[in-house]
Amino acid sequence: MTGVARSERMDGRAAKQARNRRLIVAAAHDLFAERGFAATPVTVIASAAGVAAQTVFNHFPRKEEMFFDxxxxxxxxxxxxxxxxxxxxxxxxxxxxxxxxxxxxxxxxxxxxxxxxxxxxxxxxxxxxxxxxxxxxxxxxxxxxxxxxxxxxxxxxxxxxxxxxxxxxxxxxxxxxxxxxxxxxxxxxxxxxxxxxxxxxxxxxxxxxxxxxxxxxxxxxxxxx
Incomplete structure (x- = not known):
C-alpha cells in the first residue's frame, strides 16, 4: 500500500469515526429527552444510531459521557x-x-x-x-x-x-x-x-x-x- 493510499484510508476511517460519534450523540440526546437518562440503555442508543453496541462503548465508555457531550x-x-x-x-x-x-x-x-x-x-x-x-x-x-x-x-x-x-x-x-x-x-x-x-x-x-x-x-x- 502506497503512502497516499494509506493516508486516504486513515482519513476515511477518521471520517467514519467522527460520523459515528455524531450519530451516537444525536441518538442518545433524543432518547434521553424522550425516555430519561436512567431508562435509556446503551443497546437502545446503538440501535437508534445504527451502530453496534461495542461501537458506542468505543466512543463513550460511560453513558454519562454521552449525556454531557x-x-x-x-x-x-x-x-x-x-x-x-x-x-x-x-x-x-x-x-x-x-x-x-x-x-x-x-x-x-x-x-x-x-x-x-x-x-x-x-x-x-x-x-x-x-x-x-x-x-x-x-x-x-x-x-x-x-x-x-x-x-x-x-x-x-x-x-x-x-x-x-x-x-x-x-x-x-x-x-x-x-x-x-x-x-x-x-x-x-x-x-x-x-x-x-x-x-x-x-x-x-x-x-x-x-x-x-x-x-x-x-x-x-x-x-x-
Missing amino acids: GRCVWLEIVDHLARHPDRHTSGPALVDLVSTLVAAHLERLEEPAARTALADLAGDPGLHLWERGLQQRAAQAIGTHIARHAPEAVAAAAQRCGALTVAEVAVVVEDRRRALLDQGASAPRTSAEQVHALLVDRLTDQHDLVVAQVLVSPAHRGPVP
Whole structure:
C-alpha cells in the first residue's frame, strides 16, 4: 500500500469515526429527552444510531459521557483553553471568555429538549457526581491557564483561583437550572450582559485578594487578546 493510499484510508476511517460519534450523540440526546437518562440503555442508543453496541462503548465508555457531550459548559471551558492557550491572558479577558460560554449555555437551557436533561441532572446522583468531576477538570484548566500567564507572585495560587472561579460559576448555573425547573418557560431570561455582570460581581465580592488580582484587578485591565 502506497503512502497516499494509506493516508486516504486513515482519513476515511477518521471520517467514519467522527460520523459515528455524531450519530451516537444525536441518538442518545433524543432518547434521553424522550425516555430519561436512567431508562435509556446503551443497546437502545446503538440501535437508534445504527451502530453496534461495542461501537458506542468505543466512543463513550460511560453513558454519562454521552449525556454531557456537546452541552456541558465545563467541557467547553476546558476545550477552549486547550485550543487557545495564548489567548485570554488577562484577567478581564478570562472573565469575558467564561461569561460568554456560560451565557450561551444558559440560553441552550431554554430549549424544550433541555428540560428533561435538567430533570435528569436534578434527580440522578450519578450524573451529579460525574458533573462534579467535569467541574474539577474545568477548575484545573483555568488554574493552569492562569499559572501560565499570571505574575509569579500569584501563579502559585492559580489552582485555587480556578477552583473558586468554577465554584462561583456553578452557583450561577445551578440557580438558573432551578429557576427553569420550578418556573419553566415563565422563568425570566438572563442576558449575556447580566451573566457577565453577575460573575464579575461574585468574583469581586467573594473571592480572596489573589483571585481579585488575577481576574478583576484594574492592574490587569488591558486590551483583550
